[in-house]
Amino acid sequence: MVTGMQRLSAAFDGAAVDRIPVFCNLLDQGAGELNLRLEEYYSHGERVAEAQIRMREKYGHDNVWCLFYVGKEAEFLGCRKILFAENGPPNVEDWVINSLEDIPRLEIPEDVSAHPAFEETLKCLSILRREIGGKYPICAYITASMALPALLMGMERWMDLLFLGPAGAREELLSRCHEFFVKELTAYREAGADVLIYSNPFGSTDIVPMGFFQECSLPWIEKDIRAAGPAGVVYYGGTARINPVMATVFERTGIKGYYMGPFDRVREGKEILAGRALACATINDIALIDWSPEEIRMQVRKIIQAGLPGGKFLFGTCVMPLDIPEPNIRAMLEAAFEFGSLEGGNPS
Amino acid sequence: MNLPPLLSLFSEALFDTDRDRALQLVRDAIHQGAAAEELIFEVVIPALEKCVTDLEECEELNLAQHFLTSQIAADVTEELLPRFRVAPETVGRVVIGSPHGDLHTLGKRIVVGCLRPRMIECADLGVNVSAERFVEEAENRRASVIAISAMMVHTARSEKGCLKVRDILRERGLEDRIKVIIGGAPFRFDDQLHQRVGADGWAPDGIQAVKAISRLIREARPW
Numbered sequence A: 001m002v003t004g005m006q007r008l009s010a011a012f013d014g015a016a017v018d019r020i021p022v023f024c025n026l027l028d029q030g031a032g033e034l035n036l037r038l039e040e041y042y043s044h045g046e047r048v049a050e051a052q053i054r055m056r057e058k059y060g061h062d063n064v065w066c067l068f069y070v071g072k073e074a075e076f077l078g079c080r081k082i083l084f085a086e087n088g089p090p091n092v093e094d095w096v097i098n099s100l101e102d103i104p105r106l107e108i109p110e111d112v113s114a115h116p117a118f119e120e121t122l123k124c125l126s127i128l129r130r131e132i133g134g135k136y137p138i139c140a141y142i143t144a145s146m147a148l149p150a151l152l153m154g155m156e157r158w159m160d161l162l163f164l165g166p167a168g169a170r171e172e173l174l175s176r177c178h179e180f181f182v183k184e185l186t187a188y189r190e191a192g193a194d195v196l197i198y199s200n201p202f203g204s205t206d207i208v209p210m211g212f213f214q215e216c217s218l219p220w221i222e223k224d225i226r227a228a229g230p231a232g233v234v235y236y237g238g239t240a241r242i243n244p245v246m247a248t249v250f251e252r253t254g255i256k257g258y259y260m261g262p263f264d265r266v267r268e269g270k271e272i273l274a275g276r277a278l279a280c281a282t283i284n285d286i287a288l289i290d291w292s293p294e295e296i297r298m299q300v301r302k303i304i305q306a307g308l309p310g311g312k313f314l315f316g317t318c319v320m321p322l323d324i325p326e327p328n329i330r331a332m333l334e335a336a337f338e339f340g341s342l343e344g345g346n347p348s
Numbered sequence B: 001m002n003l004p005p006l007l008s009l010f011s012e013a014l015f016d017t018d019r020d021r022a023l024q025l026v027r028d029a030i031h032q033g034a035a036a037e038e039l040i041f042e043v044v045i046p047a048l049e050k051c052v053t054d055l056e057e058c059e060e061l062n063l064a065q066h067f068l069t070s071q072i073a074a075d076v077t078e079e080l081l082p083r084f085r086v087a088p089e090t091v092g093r094v095v096i097g098s099p100h101g102d103l104h105t106l107g108k109r110i111v112v113g114c115l116r117p118r119m120i121e122c123a124d125l126g127v128n129v130s131a132e133r134f135v136e137e138a139e140n141r142r143a144s145v146i147a148i149s150a151m152m153v154h155t156a157r158s159e160k161g162c163l164k165v166r167d168i169l170r171e172r173g174l175e176d177r178i179k180v181i182i183g184g185a186p187f188r189f190d191d192q193l194h195q196r197v198g199a200d201g202w203a204p205d206g207i208q209a210v211k212a213i214s215r216l217i218r219e220a221r222p223w
Helices: A004-013 A029-033 A038-042 A045-059 A073-078 A116-132 A149-153 A155-164 A167-191 A210-228 A241-255 A266-274 A293-307 A326-337 B004-017 B020-030 B034-058 B063-083 B106-118 B133-141 B155-158 B162-171 B185-191 B206-219
Strands: A139-141 A193-197 A233-236 A256-259 A277-282 A313-316 B092-097 B120-124 B147-150 B179-185
Touching: A004 A313, A004 B106, A029 A038, A029 A045, A029 B120, A038 A045, A038 B106, A045 A116, A045 B179, A073 A116, A073 A149, A073 A167, A116 A139, A116 A167, A116 A277, A139 A167, A149 B155, A155 A167, A155 A293, A155 B063, A155 B106, A155 B147, A167 A210, A193 A313, A233 A241, A241 A256, A241 B179, A256 B147, A266 A277, A266 A293, A293 A326, A326 B179, B004 B020, B004 B034, B004 B063, B020 B034, B034 B063, B034 B206, B063 B106, B063 B185, B063 B206, B092 B106, B092 B133, B092 B206, B106 B120, B106 B147, B106 B206, B120 B206, B147 B162, B155 B185, B162 B179, B179 B206
Parallel strands: A139 A193, A193 A233, A233 A256, A256 A277, A277 A313, B092 B120, B092 B147, B147 B179
Antiparallel strands: none
16 A cells, blocks of 8 residues: 555655545644644643544545644643634734834744643654554645744734834844744754745745845745755745745745645746655645535535646645534545546656 | 925935935925925835835845835824815715734734824724724724735635624625725735635735725725
C-alpha cells in the first residue's frame, strides 16, 4: 500500500505513484472527534495527536498536523490569554506588544523546545512520530518574521508600525521575530515535523504592493530561509495569492514547495514553477460549507485538471472551517482521489 | 484655485501611499487660498476613488494600499474639517464594529477612514460587540446603517452576529430604518454569504463599502 509520505516524495521528485498527494487540513474538527470543547481539546497534546490520527484514517487524506492553533506562537512570546470559541479557531486576546516601549522588552526563549508552551506540541509530535512517522507527513506551521508581529500586537497596529511607524522600532521587532522564527523552525524540525509551512501573508501581493515585497518582504524571507535552511519548507501566503512572487522566492531561497491560495490560477502557477518545485493548489474551503457535493466535485476536477499535467502537483485545502459538513469533506476527498489518480502512467 | 492639477498630484501621492506629500499638498493649497470644502469634495474624494480604480486596473490593489489610502484620506480630512466655513452637514450615521467573538480591528478602521471625507458620521463600537449593543447603539444614535466587520468564518456566520442583529431589527420593527452591511475576509471567499447571514449588503473593500453604505443610507427610512 502506498503511503502519504511516498506520494509526497514522489510529487516532489516528479515521479508517479498511485495518485497525487492530497492534503486536508483539519484542525478544530479534532475536538468533535473526541467529543470535547475546543479549550479542553487543545490543552493536551495526546488528544490532538489522537484526533489527527483518527481523522486521517477516517477520511484517507495524506497528512496530519501538529499545529494546535496559530495564536500558540504568541504564547511562546508572553501572550497570557487566548479567546476560545465554541465553533471556531482560538484568537489571541492578550497582546504581547501594546506600545513601542514593549518591543525591547520582548523576550525570545533561549530554547524553544524547553518552553512550557511547546510541551504539549512536543507530546503531540512524539505520538505522531511513533504512530505514523515516515508513513504520513507531519505538518508544522511557522509564521514568518514579517507576519509574526501581527500575532503579537494585532494586524492594525502592525500595519501602522510597518508602513507609518519609526524604522528603528520596526527593524528591532522584525529582528526579534526572525530570531524566534529560526529557533521555532529548528525546534519543529528536530522534533520530527516533515513539512514546515512557512506562513507569510506579507509575502503576497494581495497584502503588500510588489515594490514593498521586493524591498522589504523579500529580504526578510531570504534572511529567514538562509538561517533556517529550505529543507522541508513550503511557502504559503496564508490563503492569499502567491503566483506573482513564486519565481522570485524560488530563485532567492531555493524553497521547493509552494502552497497557493484558492484564487491563484493553477495553470499559471504550474507554468511559473516550470517543474522546478512542487505546486500545491488549494480549494476555496470557505465555499465548501455551502457548495453541493456536485459543485465540489466539479471544483476539484477543475483544479486537478489544471495542475496535473507535468506532475510535481499536490491538491490541498487551506484551514478547513468547522462548519463544513462531513459529507462535503468526503465529496471533496473522493473527487481528489479519483481525479488525482495516476494509475496508468507518469504525470509528465 | 485651479484644482485639476492638484487632483492629479494628490492622486499620485495617494497611489504612492505618501502621506507626508499628500498632507503637504493640502497645506500648500490652503495657504494659496483654497477652501477646505472644495479640497475635500473636489480633490480628496475623487482622488480616493481614482486611486482605487487605477490600482484595480493595474492589479496592484492590495490590503496595504487600502489601509494607507484610507489612512491618508482620514488624516487629510481631519486637518481640513476645522477649516470649514460652515460645519459640514452629516450625510448619514453609521455604527461599526467587529461582532461577538471577533477581535480584529483593521477592516473597520479602513472603512472608517474611507467614510470620513464623505461626511458620514461613524461611531466605532470596537471589537467583540454583541448583536444587542449594535442595535441599541444604532437606535440611540439614530444611525441608518449597522456595519459589521467579521474576519473569521465562525464570527461571520455566527448566530450571535449578523443573523442576530437581523432578528432583533425584525422584532423591534426597525428594518426599514436601520440597514445592515457586512464585510471581512470570509465574504471575499463567498459572495453569496452576506445573504445567508441576513445582511442588506456587503463590500469587499473600503471604497466599495462607502458606496454600499451611501446607498443604504438613501434606502433607509429617515429617523
